[in-house]
Amino acid sequence: MTTPFLDGEAGPLLDAVLAWQRGELPRDTLVQTLSGVPTDQGADIQGLIGALCQRVQSASASPSGSGQGEGVDSWRAELMGSRARAWAYPDIAGLLVGPEVILLVDSREGVVLRGDAAACLPASVCGSLVLLCQTIVMAQSAVDAQELQKLQQQRIESTSTSLSEIKPIR
Template identity: 50%
Template sequence: MSSQPDPAAHDLLNAVTAWQGGEGSRDAVIGGLTRLDGGEGDLVGQVIGELFQQVRARPPAEAGGQSTDLWRAELMACRARTWGSPTNAGLLVGPTVLILTDGRQGVVVSAQGTRSLKSSVSASLLLLAQTIVLADDAVDAQEVGRLREQRIESTSTSLSEIKPVQ
């Protein structure tokens, strides 16, 4: 990892610091991440790496470090975003935390601070993010197909009602 993060990664890290310092908003962090192109996995990986380094001196957080019920509720309410090319990375947006992972290392970011995750938990959470995105894309594809079929049917019905000029 380079000693200086990419300027976009630096901006994201500043947004996290501002949010945790009470000077910024969680929405600014989420917005900064979701505006990234789907192929910017390397950039997200830099952000994860920098955040991970900041908390590296502390022991990794267990996924069950808090109550299992709280974690379950947090994960069940998550929205997800993934990036690739060539680094895969994922974001899980829960009600109170943001979870960033590249499958090898991950962090849980909240207004109270950042905690690192064990690599096995990071890998599972990346898979969860990818699964959520794939499922959402499949539902979107079905919906697009249904709407396309409706449009074809309505067009053919409308065209059949047009009387020819004789």
């Protein structure tokens, strides 16, 4: 099964991200566009992540730093303020919309988007971020929200520690 994004016509999702980074599209509109991808079309998000990482690598941007990234507390605050969206099996992907950044991840790769910059995430944190997205989504509709909040906090602390090693993009 092919999707419109992967067919190449397209790139409406990629076009939306690039328009946002050029200042031609409001952030809320980009978030609505990304959130509007149906939960069974995670392949579209995976394709977008791949295209964005390819662009970052083509531009020879440094995808990760050597320990001089944002601090654990900074990432923890970003993740605590995040809204999430998750796409279901078999094309699992996640979207985290924080106060300053937008993260798109699947289990193999991910990208951090900020204003006019982007950076690819190391594969080692992508699985944790997908789990974080799924946890936040579950917590939003769970009966036992208190227990899931503890799980969310644990995942945020674990993920923010890993993300703190990524060179910041400004």
